[in-house]
Amino acid sequence: NSSLSLSKETFALFAGFRALGLFSTDVAHVLRFSALKRRFFVTTCVGKSFHTYDVSNSLPQDICCMAADGRLVFAAYGNVFSAFARNKEVVHTYKGHKAEIRLLQPFGDHVISVDTDSVLIIWHIYSEEEYLQLTFDKSVFKISAILHPSTYLNKILLGSEQGTLQLWNIKSNKLLYTFQGWKFGVTALQQAPAVDVVAVGLTSGQVIIHNIKFDETLMKFRQDWGPITSISFRTDGHPIMAAGSPCGHIGLWDLEDKKLINQMRNAHSTAIAGLTFLHREPLLVTNGADNALRIWIFDGPTGEGRLLRFRMGHSAPLTKIRYYGQNGQQILSASQDGTLQSFSTIHEKFNKSLGHGLINKKKVKRKGLQNAMSVRLPPITKFAAEEARESDWDSIIACHQGKLSCSTWNYQRSTIGAYFLKPKELKKDDITAVDITSCGNFAVIGLSSGTVDVYNMQSGIHRGSFGEDQAHKGSVRGVAVDGLNQLIITAGSEGLLKFWNFKNKILIHSMSLSSSPNMMLLHRDSGILGLALDDFSICVLDIETRKIVREFSGHQGQINDLAFSPDGRWLISASMDCSVRTWDLPSGCLIDSFLVDSAPLNVTMSPTGDFLATSHVDHLGIYLWSNISLYSVVSLRPLPTDYVPLVVMLPGTCQNEEETIEPSDEMIEYDSPEQLNEQLVTLSLLPESRWKNLLNLDVIKKKNKPKEPPKVPKSAPFFIPTVPGLVPRYAVPEQNNDPHQVKTKLKHSMFYIYNKAALNLLKELGPSGIETELRSLSPDCGGSVDIMQSFLKMIGIMLDKKRDFELAQAYLALFLKLHLKMLPSEPVLLEEITKLSSQVEENWIHLQSLFNQSMCILNYIKSALL
Numbered sequence: 001n002s003s004l005s006l007s008k009e010t011f012a013l014f015a016g017f018r019a020l021g022l023f024s025t026d027v028a029h030v031l032r033f034s035a036l037k038r039r040f041f042v043t044t045c046v047g048k049s050f051h052t053y054d055v056s057n058s059l060p061q062d063i064c065c066m067a068a069d070g071r072l073v074f075a076a077y078g079n080v081f082s083a084f085a086r087n088k089e090v091v092h093t094y095k096g097h098k099a100e101i102r103l104l105q106p107f108g109d110h111v112i113s114v115d116t117d118s119v120l121i122i123w124h125i126y127s128e129e130e131y132l133q134l135t136f137d138k139s140v141f142k143i144s145a146i147l148h149p150s151t152y153l154n155k156i157l158l159g160s161e162q163g164t165l166q167l168w169n170i171k172s173n174k175l176l177y178t179f180q181g182w183k184f185g186v187t188a189l190q191q192a193p194a195v196d197v198v199a200v201g202l203t204s205g206q207v208i209i210h211n212i213k214f215d216e217t218l219m220k221f222r223q224d225w226g227p228i229t230s231i232s233f234r235t236d237g238h239p240i241m242a243a244g245s246p247c248g249h250i251g252l253w254d255l256e257d258k259k260l261i262n263q264m265r266n267a268h269s270t271a272i273a274g275l276t277f278l279h280r281e282p283l284l285v286t287n288g289a290d291n292a293l294r295i296w297i298f299d300g301p302t303g304e305g306r307l308l309r310f311r312m313g314h315s316a317p318l319t320k321i322r323y324y325g326q327n328g329q330q331i332l333s334a335s336q337d338g339t340l341q342s343f344s345t346i347h348e349k350f351n352k353s354l355g356h357g358l359i360n361k362k363k364v365k366r367k368g369l370q371n372a373m374s375v376r377l378p379p380i381t382k383f384a385a386e387e388a389r390e391s392d393w394d395s396i397i398a399c400h401q402g403k404l405s406c407s408t409w410n411y412q413r414s415t416i417g418a419y420f421l422k423p424k425e426l427k428k429d430d431i432t433a434v435d436i437t438s439c440g441n442f443a444v445i446g447l448s449s450g451t452v453d454v455y456n457m458q459s460g461i462h463r464g465s466f467g468e469d470q471a472h473k474g475s476v477r478g479v480a481v482d483g484l485n486q487l488i489i490t491a492g493s494e495g496l497l498k499f500w501n502f503k504n505k506i507l508i509h510s511m512s513l514s515s516s517p518n519m520m521l522l523h524r525d526s527g528i529l530g531l532a533l534d535d536f537s538i539c540v541l542d543i544e545t546r547k548i549v550r551e552f553s554g555h556q557g558q559i560n561d562l563a564f565s566p567d568g569r570w571l572i573s574a575s576m577d578c579s580v581r582t583w584d585l586p587s588g589c590l591i592d593s594f595l596v597d598s599a600p601l602n603v604t605m606s607p608t609g610d611f612l613a614t615s616h617v618d619h620l621g622i623y624l625w626s627n628i629s630l631y632s633v634v635s636l637r638p639l640p641t642d643y644v645p646l647v648v649m650l651p652g653t654c655q656n657e658e659e660t661i662e663p664s665d666e667m668i669e670y671d672s673p674e675q676l677n678e679q680l681v682t683l684s685l686l687p688e689s690r691w692k693n694l695l696n697l698d699v700i701k702k703k704n705k706p707k708e709p710p711k712v713p714k715s716a717p718f719f720i721p722t723v724p725g726l727v728p729r730y731a732v733p734e735q736n737n738d739p740h741q742v743k744t745k746l747k748h749s750m751f752y753i754y755n756k757a758a759l760n761l762l763k764e765l766g767p768s769g770i771e772t773e774l775r776s777l778s779p780d781c782g783g784s785v786d787i788m789q790s791f792l793k794m795i796g797i798m799l800d801k802k803r804d805f806e807l808a809q810a811y812l813a814l815f816l817k818l819h820l821k822m823l824p825s826e827p828v829l830l831e832e833i834t835k836l837s838s839q840v841e842e843n844w845i846h847l848q849s850l851f852n853q854s855m856c857i858l859n860y861i862k863s864a865l866l
């Protein structure tokens with residue numbers, strides 16, 4: 001579903017990775033049948049991208065409408081639209097409209113687009129050229145729907161907001177006929193299974209079945225839920241029509257009996273954006289702005305659709321997100337829509353919904369209440385989770401908007417749990433802070449009255465409270481328990497921070513803060529407490545010494561949330577000023593800051609340190625940002641005071657690919673060049689024995705030294721030496737077996753800087769030959785300082801060209817081993833060696849980052865395959 005993008009963003013620590021939990025917007029889905037795969041594909045739009053079982057590339061703006069033919073998907077954004085092949089690559093882009101595009105209709109080799117100014121353009125798909133442009137007066141005929149009636153060659157039917165309809169021949173550019181309509185604006189047009197018959201949806205909620213050949217109305221239906229949003233006909237033998245409405249209900253009519261047979265109420269919680277029956281199947285696909293895509297099957301006797309499959313995320317903005325568990329793969333999220341869901345960062349198949357909380361499940365079941373809505377709990381505003389005892393009892397506690405009790409939830413069973421934790425005296429209170437101890441045994445709940453209570457998670461029993469009457473005068477803004485259940489820390493809106501003994505509930509210490517705290521977060525492993533204050537500053541305390549150890553200021557808006565990196569080195573803050581900032585605790589500096597166009601609400605860091613997850617104002621998804629320092633070297637330098645943070649786009653549901661790959665059908669013959677890329681290093685392909693053990697040559701020689709002189713076999717018939725091999729040959733006396741002759745060779749070739757001959761000569765030699773050669777470079781053995789310098793220069797050039805990389809390293813190592821003692825006394829050589837040293841280091845850092853990237857991708861793929 002996704003590939004790792006090693007993004008080259010310039011900001012330091014985080015790169016947008018992808019979004020989770022987005023499935024549909026208010027743009028109608030499109031359905032395609034692939035003849036090749038004999039399968040239907042549903043495409044839904046999710047903001048800037050669309051999904052078709054797979055993910056598309058992002059467009060620069062939100063998609064406003066879509067269409068598809070057998071091969072291509074068309075998506076419009078603003079006044080431009082593009083055609084996508086294989087759901088991924090943009091193959092054509094059509095520019096020419098001045099206003100936002102509203103309607104798209106593929107038409108053979110052409111595609112028709114209509115904008116909000118009622119300009120209609122017909123494009124040739126492949127040449128991207130305009131074939132015809134028609135301009136309508138939008139005060140008389142503002143196009144609101146478009147249809148190509150089947151078997152009507154070259155003709156299209158247009159519906160208008162004013163209510164009239166026009167039939168055009170677009171080949172001859174002629175208006176053929178005008179239908180007077182029904183005085184209400186046309187919202188939808190759909191071909192009926194019979195030729196010449198179309199269904200017209202109106203703003204009045206009427207659906208008119210009309211014969212366009214004779215301009216004759218056959219049937220009229222009506223629903224009371226407002227304008228018809230879309231219409232579809234069943235084609236599997238049942239004469240049924242479905243129509244969607246703005247309130248999420250679907251009406252089903254029997255066309256033979258001419259009556260309403262069923263209503264699917266609340267099929268979606270928002271308007272039905274699109275609805276389509278699959279061709280010759282009893283299946284209905286629907287989508288809506290509630291972020292859901294649903295497939296209904298009509299297999300029951302009542303003619304009602306049964307939910308078969310769905311993909312859905314949150315249908316309303318998120319209220320809280322937190323990583324759950326230690327493996328860094330699940331994110332728990334609560335939303336205004338009342339559900340608690342768990343999204344997997346690995347694969348959609350691991351997400352689950354913990355559902356809506358019901359106020360009293362048993363009572364509801366007994367009474368058999370029909371309308372489940374009335375007994376649903378209000379949305380969760382805060383929660384705390386601890387997986388330590390998740391298999392024994394509930395591991396999550398949650399507080400609900402305007403409710404006085406906290407519900408417990410069971411992650412493993414994916415449902416609301418056993419208890420409602422209620423404070424003893426019911427006052428007009430709100431729950432303002434919750435925490436669970438690291439052992440999973442106790443829940444701590446802070447109230448707006450200043451009371452802090454402890455409950456047992458297993459039994460739901462109240463286990464005491466802090467302070468004589470209340471813990472704080474003001475409302476409790478944060479509670480935290482340390483890792484060993486010794487301390488509990490509470491923060492109150494009156495500006496006091498209090499430390500209590502967890503067991504005997506005695507106040508240990510109280511300190512006042514410079515401003516009232518807004519939220520509080522404890523890093524349990526290191527005992528570091530982060531506090532966001534109402535004056536937009538952050539202070540960091542050590543709970544051991546109870547001293548403020550760091551203070552950070554710089555945010556220009558309320559700080560919504562804080563997160564620690566797992567090692568406790570970084571503190572990440574998200575603020576209403578739209579920035580996400582990273583503070584380095586040891587150095588006390590701001591090391592990263594970026595801006596997003598929608599204010600970040602919650603931030604949470606994966607316990608494994610790989611991703612930062614954020615939620616944003618008015619966004620339904622969870623956005624993941626990858627930690628760049630995991631796969632490349634980033635400088636953790638403090639940002640300059642005048643640093644202007646970059647505005648960063650929220651990540652899409654897939655990565656932005658930097659280049660689009662030109663599709664090519666031909667196979668290209670590929671010859672690999674000597675060096676693939678200047679950035680990479682190339683090895684010499686010499687056997688390892690030629691370079692690997694150069695440094696250990698003396699050890700090897702010693703080991704291999706024969707204990708006795710070789711004995712000449714007594715009965716050897718000849719004394720002429722032979723070469724080993726299948727066919728015995730007589731050895732020719734070696735020409736180069738005089739060591740001095742070889743030496744002169746290398747020394748001689750060294751006079752020219754990087755004469756290939758010198759390198760080739762070394763390449764041909766075995767380990768001991770190389771050693772002899774290098775040894776002989778020194779003045780003691782007949783060489784000279786100049787020659788040694790040339791040798792080092794040669795190594796330098798090898799490193800520079802990044803060719804024969806391993807040889808350069810091995811030769812240099814041997815050279816240093818042999819001549820290290822004399823180097824300091826020769827300034828020329830010393831200078832050369834210093835240059836080499838930085839060169840080697842540079843090369844190595846570069847390589848290391850490449851290795852790290854590769855490891856990272858491998859690990860990622862490995863984990864994705866699991």
Ligand SMILES: *[C@@H]1O[C@H](CO)[C@@H](O)[C@H](O)[C@H]1NC(C)=O
Nearest residue numbers: 318319320519560561601602
């Ligand atoms: C998280 O987000 C919610 C709204 O979505 C916000 O009210 C809250 O302050 C944020 N921070 C925390 C710590 O919950």
Ligand SMILES: *[C@@H]1O[C@H](CO)[C@@H](O)[C@H](O)[C@H]1NC(C)=O
Nearest residue numbers: 565566567570609627629630
């Ligand atoms: C990012 O990764 C680095 C290197 O592993 C780690 O030290 C750091 O804590 C991580 N950052 C966060 C915020 O987890």
Ligand SMILES: CC(=O)N[C@H]1CO[C@H](CO)[C@@H](O)[C@@H]1O
Nearest residue numbers: 310312341348349351352353
């Ligand atoms: C909560 C949620 O969105 N769950 C979905 C996770 O993905 C599976 C498989 O695609 C869906 O069936 C769930 O509905």
